[in-house]
Amino acid sequence: ILNVEQSPQSLHVQEGDSTNFTCSFPSSNFYALHWYRWETAKSPEALFVMTLNGDEKKKGRISATLNTKEGYSYLYIKGSQPEDSATYLCAFRKYGGSQGNLIFGKGTKLSVKP
């Protein structure tokens, strides 16, 4: 059974704080790691697809790093804003896995207070 764990489950920060959360996944047979941002009542929105050990990707104030050897990825948000409030999901794809089969974590719910 493949497990993808995200921590913390939820996070409350003040506007302007920087924050980060973790996605842990199996370190063997890695193929890809996806990050999504999911606001309530909206569609999950793709942030990053990461494929190489040591990858670092950035989109505005959000960035992510990847360590496939130890099986974790960090998502960082610099200077959080209220509009960053959402659930952040990661999804792991195993090498040789079934077509389209992403294994999702439960997500980290971020609340940013003005």
Added chain:
Amino acid sequence: ETGVTQTPRHLVMGMTNKKSLKCEQHLGHNAMYWYKQSAKKPLELMFVYSLEERVENNSVPSRFSPECPNSSHLFLHLHTLQPEDSALYLCASSQGSGGQETQYFGPGTRLLVL
């Protein structure tokens, strides 16, 4: 807007009803997916269609029956559901289904089975 629409957004049905969920993608993708999110659980893949052929069925009960008449449309036919099938059902699409491509999600259908 992700280019993936789902109807209806909310559905209440009795255990003896038959209903269908509809998904449409306007992105020209060749793969479509159904996911289920139950309370307190991560997103779980149900079905994958690639080039209009079902390529994955993640041990889903037969009371859920998918249909993909063309590359832009995906249906999930529901019959004789149980209360534990109450969940959020999300559709997604991608170009390819190898695992490194981004999946674009619809906003979901919130289903309540009474």
